[in-house]
Amino acid sequence: MRRTRTVLDVSMLPDHVYGPRDVMWWGTLGFMVIEGFTLVLCAVVYVYIGQNFRDWPPQGTPLPALGVPTVQVALMLVSVPALVWTSRAAHAEDAGRVRIGLTLATLFGAVFVALRAVELLVSLGVTWHRNAYGSVQWLVIGAHATLLLIEFVEVAGMAAIFWLGRAERKHFSDAADLAFYWYFMVGAWIPLYALCFLGPRWL
Amino acid sequence: MLAAATLLALVACGHAVEQSALHPAGPQARKVSDLWWFALIVSTVVYVVTIGALLWAAWRARRREHAGAPLPPDSERRMTRAVAAGVGATVALLLVFFVYDLSVGRTLSPPPGGDPLTINVIGHQWWWEVQYPDTTPHGRFTTANEIHVPVGRPVVLLLTSTDVIHSIWVPNLAGKKDLIPGYTQSVWFQADTAGVYRGQCAEFCGHQHAKMALVVVAEPPAEFQRWLAQSRQPALPPTDSVTRRGQEVFLTGPCVMCHAIDGTPAGSNVGPNLTHLASRRTLGAGTLPNTRGHLAGWIVDPQRVKPGVWMPPNQLAPRDLEALLTYLQSLK
Amino acid sequence: MTHAREVVALPATDHEDDELAALRRSWRPRHRGLWGWLTAVDHKSIATRYVATAFLWFLLGGLNAALMRLQLARPENGLVGPDRYNQLFTVHGTAMMFLFAVPVMTAVGLYLVPLMIGTRDVAFPRLNAFGYWVFLIGGVFLFVSFYLNTGPDTGWFAYVPLSGPEYAPGKRVDVWAQLVTFTEIAGLVAAVEIIVTVFKQRAPGMSLNRIPLYVWAILVVSFMIVFAMPAVAMASTMMLAMDRLVATHFFNQAEGGDPLLWQHLFWFFGHPEVYIMFIPGLGFVSSIVETFTGRRVFGYPVMVLSLFITGFVGFGLWVHHMFATPIPQLGRSFFTAASVLIAIPTGTQIFCWIATIWAGRPRFTTAMLFAIGFIVVFVIGGVTGVMIASVPFDLQVHDTFFIVAHFHYVILGGVVFPLFGAFYLWFPKVTGRMLDETLGKWHFWLFFVGVNVTFFPMHILGLNGMPRRVYTYLPEMGWGDLNLLATVGAGVIAASVAVFLVNVVRSAWRGALAGPDPWGGPTLEWATASPPPPWNFRHIPVVESGSPLWSAEAELPVATGLRTDRREFLVTTVLDAVPDNRHEHPTETIWPFVMALAIGVTFIGAVFTPWAYVVGFAFATVAFAGWAWPRGTKPEERVHPGLAREAR
Ligand code: HEA
Ligand code: HEA
Ligand code: CUA
Numbered sequence A: 001m002r003r004t005r006t007v008l009d010v011s012m013l014p015d016h017v018y019g020p021r022d023v024m025w026w027g028t029l030g031f032m033v034i035e036g037f038t039l040v041l042c043a044v045v046y047v048y049i050g051q052n053f054r055d056w057p058p059q060g061t062p063l064p065a066l067g068v069p070t071v072q073v074a075l076m077l078v079s080v081p082a083l084v085w086t087s088r089a090a091h092a093e094d095a096g097r098v099r100i101g102l103t104l105a106t107l108f109g110a111v112f113v114a115l116r117a118v119e120l121l122v123s124l125g126v127t128w129h130r131n132a133y134g135s136v137q138w139l140v141i142g143a144h145a146t147l148l149l150i151e152f153v154e155v156a157g158m159a160a161i162f163w164l165g166r167a168e169r170k171h172f173s174d175a176a177d178l179a180f181y182w183y184f185m186v187g188a189w190i191p192l193y194a195l196c197f198l199g200p201r202w203l
Numbered sequence B: 001m002l003a004a005a006t007l008l009a010l011v012a013c014g015h016a017v018e019q020s021a022l023h024p025a026g027p028q029a030r031k032v033s034d035l036w037w038f039a040l041i042v043s044t045v046v047y048v049v050t051i052g053a054l055l056w057a058a059w060r061a062r063r064r065e066h067a068g069a070p071l072p073p074d075s076e077r078r079m080t081r082a083v084a085a086g087v088g089a090t091v092a093l094l095l096v097f098f099v100y101d102l103s104v105g106r107t108l109s110p111p112p113g114g115d116p117l118t119i120n121v122i123g124h125q126w127w128w129e130v131q132y133p134d135t136t137p138h139g140r141f142t143t144a145n146e147i148h149v150p151v152g153r154p155v156v157l158l159l160t161s162t163d164v165i166h167s168i169w170v171p172n173l174a175g176k177k178d179l180i181p182g183y184t185q186s187v188w189f190q191a192d193t194a195g196v197y198r199g200q201c202a203e204f205c206g207h208q209h210a211k212m213a214l215v216v217v218a219e220p221p222a223e224f225q226r227w228l229a230q231s232r233q234p235a236l237p238p239t240d241s242v243t244r245r246g247q248e249v250f251l252t253g254p255c256v257m258c259h260a261i262d263g264t265p266a267g268s269n270v271g272p273n274l275t276h277l278a279s280r281r282t283l284g285a286g287t288l289p290n291t292r293g294h295l296a297g298w299i300v301d302p303q304r305v306k307p308g309v310w311m312p313p314n315q316l317a318p319r320d321l322e323a324l325l326t327y328l329q330s331l332k
Numbered sequence C: 001m002t003h004a005r006e007v008v009a010l011p012a013t014d015h016e017d018d019e020l021a022a023l024r025r026s027w028r029p030r031h032r033g034l035w036g037w038l039t040a041v042d043h044k045s046i047a048t049r050y051v052a053t054a055f056l057w058f059l060l061g062g063l064n065a066a067l068m069r070l071q072l073a074r075p076e077n078g079l080v081g082p083d084r085y086n087q088l089f090t091v092h093g094t095a096m097m098f099l100f101a102v103p104v105m106t107a108v109g110l111y112l113v114p115l116m117i118g119t120r121d122v123a124f125p126r127l128n129a130f131g132y133w134v135f136l137i138g139g140v141f142l143f144v145s146f147y148l149n150t151g152p153d154t155g156w157f158a159y160v161p162l163s164g165p166e167y168a169p170g171k172r173v174d175v176w177a178q179l180v181t182f183t184e185i186a187g188l189v190a191a192v193e194i195i196v197t198v199f200k201q202r203a204p205g206m207s208l209n210r211i212p213l214y215v216w217a218i219l220v221v222s223f224m225i226v227f228a229m230p231a232v233a234m235a236s237t238m239m240l241a242m243d244r245l246v247a248t249h250f251f252n253q254a255e256g257g258d259p260l261l262w263q264h265l266f267w268f269f270g271h272p273e274v275y276i277m278f279i280p281g282l283g284f285v286s287s288i289v290e291t292f293t294g295r296r297v298f299g300y301p302v303m304v305l306s307l308f309i310t311g312f313v314g315f316g317l318w319v320h321h322m323f324a325t326p327i328p329q330l331g332r333s334f335f336t337a338a339s340v341l342i343a344i345p346t347g348t349q350i351f352c353w354i355a356t357i358w359a360g361r362p363r364f365t366t367a368m369l370f371a372i373g374f375i376v377v378f379v380i381g382g383v384t385g386v387m388i389a390s391v392p393f394d395l396q397v398h399d400t401f402f403i404v405a406h407f408h409y410v411i412l413g414g415v416v417f418p419l420f421g422a423f424y425l426w427f428p429k430v431t432g433r434m435l436d437e438t439l440g441k442w443h444f445w446l447f448f449v450g451v452n453v454t455f456f457p458m459h460i461l462g463l464n465g466m467p468r469r470v471y472t473y474l475p476e477m478g479w480g481d482l483n484l485l486a487t488v489g490a491g492v493i494a495a496s497v498a499v500f501l502v503n504v505v506r507s508a509w510r511g512a513l514a515g516p517d518p519w520g521g522p523t524l525e526w527a528t529a530s531p532p533p534p535w536n537f538r539h540i541p542v543v544e545s546g547s548p549l550w551s552a553e554a555e556l557p558v559a560t561g562l563r564t565d566r567r568e569f570l571v572t573t574v575l576d577a578v579p580d581n582r583h584e585h586p587t588e589t590i591w592p593f594v595m596a597l598a599i600g601v602t603f604i605g606a607v608f609t610p611w612a613y614v615v616g617f618a619f620a621t622v623a624f625a626g627w628a629w630p631r632g633t634k635p636e637e638r639v640h641p642g643l644a645r646e647a648r
């Protein structure tokens, strides 16, 4: 093996950083890109199938109700500042505030998941096996629902880690990454909401 | 090497059956085969030059001493020039090929002028339904697995499918087109020489994709007209006791559930229309020659010929079978 | 903010051996035996078994091919019937594409990338282990189903409606759809691993222009995976499987669905897929040529650019698989143009390698022979690829044996030749022992002859009218002789693969010892022991050129200062690879395996009932809790409310 010659000492570098300096952040970003692109493809499928129909929704299929979905979107927008606050607390490494923020996020997540169930089962007014319109509505909304579920489980788990006093410093940047993912989840839903709930009225 | 091997093999395999893209019998297939020979020659040259350069480089360099030493600038420059020339030649050749390809495409894809003959072809697992439309009801008729066309007149096939995707391909005449449920596509060709051209389903469609063939019979216009007139006739009523018995077997047996014979109550199109079965060349979608022996074998156990086929085996008393065969063979 | 300190030559002292002992203590696998195997996270042990597993699927897929060749050797042969034959080619194609060609490439990448860029492991070692387990479960699932006679039988691209609920009752197609899910999960995981590792863990000084070409190749491929695989995962898991399981209507014409939608989604993935397996092969060839000519590959920037262009344009080609469907004329010309265009970057790279060989002093080792064989075989497939990019010509040969010939030439030439070459090049690194060169030459020549004898005749068969996916043909078609020849060729290939297996087993057992750098290679993997220790590099190398081992004088510059009392790796900046922070590397754990089991239960269960998703989600939640829950941390490392940064 080669003899070596030391030219650099890295022992002074931090072992705990935030955002793009951290590898975890890049991992989160990677999966966001994958999921985001999947949602884009879902939307493409939606439009493609839509072109097979003269009426959208087809005759005999009710228009989706707007009430609950609109409340959902509004709540999602409201949740964002809460997560921004949590993320700030994480950067400040304030376990007390992070803990509260994550609890808030968990509650939001639970409400989102419940409302999502109502959106699918009630507001939409069509099952997936009625026709291709129903199938593709369920596809888009369902795909986004998976993100909701996963994020819900993650924030709940992180909240538990903080409440039970098991958190280490690295969990602050994990919590910040969860907030990062949250913005993505909300941001992705807005155009999809427009597509699935407003689209059938306006297209 | 490429060309030599190809030529050798082409000479080696005789063509008992006409099913080859290299023996064009019409303008469509001919233009494509010209394109192929052009592409083959260009590719062979490209190949020989590239591999020649590779082998020469390897050969020349094997005696060299100065591994790793930086190249003198002028040979670095020469290398750059050589690579750039290669890339330039590639671009130029590809451009030529692309333009040629486009021009072939443009002459082939628009619908033909003149007065084309239109035929509907409907794909089924694993046979072809062929309808000759007409303005008058008695001018229309349906047949299967055999398409007759007049020589020298363009033919347009309107393609669709009732089950899965199939693809019609008669290489001597034209390239293939898919038959897709819910879509109607068209393909056109023209036969310049009379002959029987075989074609085969090219899109995988299940168990008997391998045995879903058809023949295109290109004949002089007069002969074609005769065939047309003949095909428009319903089946002749049985004339003797054997064929009468045969018809009875057919009409009282399971056969009516799936087959049609015009002029009789049999009218289902689950299976091929048998009105003029005896005038067709093949059985089981181009799988067997249409002889009495094969017909018997087919009716008794089609699963042996085409395992998985959608026609059940039939247990018939020997005399009934004989009568049925005689009847079916009378359907000219 | 703290920066890495420049150190001016530190004398070696005794504490260096304490350092080694400390490294050994903290990096030693925590468990032994079966449990150790299930909990492993080291990228080298994961990647090695990944490669071995993928190769096993290659052998089994190849066995299917051998059976198909025997069946086709004579007209109206009765060795297998249509039902079995359809499973044979579907499982062959599926296994080769989804379980062999792509995974083996990402797997080799997971082994090599950390070594070539000078880091200690991939970015997320536990995720990496998870990916492997998912892949393993998927492969076992496919082959067990196949041997139980429920193998998928609608072709490797499973066109609807043939694969839909109406025409493919039973579970065969569901097996296919879920197998795709498994492999896509594994593939996406590997891609994220590789991207983040290359972005953030390159050795100090390895700026963009010093990244080895192989690493560029695998990086481009990882990006392609990220954008290609979601399409097929969505189409198979969320659409095809759902049409079959819960009666959605995505592809059901009668209810407004569309069968062509499947083809678009499949090929939007399927075409990039072929470059996903091919581009790492290009990387291998660059490494081989570089090592055995003793000079850097000519035209480095052009090579990198070519990789990017190929990866990018590769997404604009998918319709060339669908020329026989209703596509507007203009659209088809666009896809022809794009397909023709892609010959330019590929050709450019070939010319650059030739120039490198011309300028260097090639050593004709087995690896080098495979690199040359790659060019000789691949270019045949490449030029037929350009031919079939032409719509009129493709309409003649589409779905015939001409296409089968095209893609086996490009795949065996562009994927398998480079892969075998890579085995000869890096086997010594992985095992510490050399592969035998004499057996290697036998392997090469048998393979070279076998491939040509098998696949060349298929061009002619296709032109002479033989469609693909036929379980037999009539004697009067005149295809018998050439088919027989192809079958003989497949036998020769099998013999060469057998020679290779013998060589691997024998050499691993008592091959000549390799030492750290048997070939005099240019890149960092040769700077460490063979096989490398769990920590890869005792000190992280500092890179000062594109071929660090050639340009470094007697001594390799390194960075010190990573902690040795725990597992740590160095994180650097994305563009210039400036040291930025230290990251803790996880220890062995069983949870990735449990999580993979949860995924397995979910998707195998989903073949039978939609409730599997509910059960699976619950199971996965448990696995996730086990995975993420902090364990074994000392109380003083924990954080508490009221302990804000300012206070500390
Ligand atoms: C490793 C995998 C791989 C690679 C690299 C390629 C490379 C190419 N492929 Fe291939 N292809 C497949 C794997 C691959 N293919 C598979 C698996 C299928 C079938 C799937 C199925 O149906 O089951 C397929 C099918 C396929 C089709 C569809 C055929 C059909 O179904 O009808 C087409 C059509 O355009 C095509 C084109 C091309 C082109 C233009 C290239 C180009 O990238 C080739 C470029 C390379 C060269 C041209 C050689 C080097 C260049 C030079 C030496 C310069 C000089 C050259 C010239 C001037 C020409 N391929
Ligand atoms: C990576 C991709 C890959 C590879 C490497 C191969 C390798 C081979 N393929 Fe493959 N092939 C495909 C991808 C690939 N194929 C695809 C995608 C299809 C299309 C499928 C479809 O239509 O859906 C296809 C289709 C296909 C067909 C067409 C089937 C048809 O349309 O009817 C044929 C026919 O000859 C064939 C032959 C071969 C042969 C002889 C090999 C040989 O190179 C194989 C060599 C390997 C061996 C012979 C194994 C050797 C094993 C041993 C020596 C020991 C075994 C021991 C143990 C298991 C312990 N292949
Ligand atoms: Cu019909 Cu293949």
Ligand SMILES: [Cu+2]
Residues within 6 Å of the ligand: C270, C271, C274, C317, C318, C320, C321
């Ligand atoms: Cu392609």
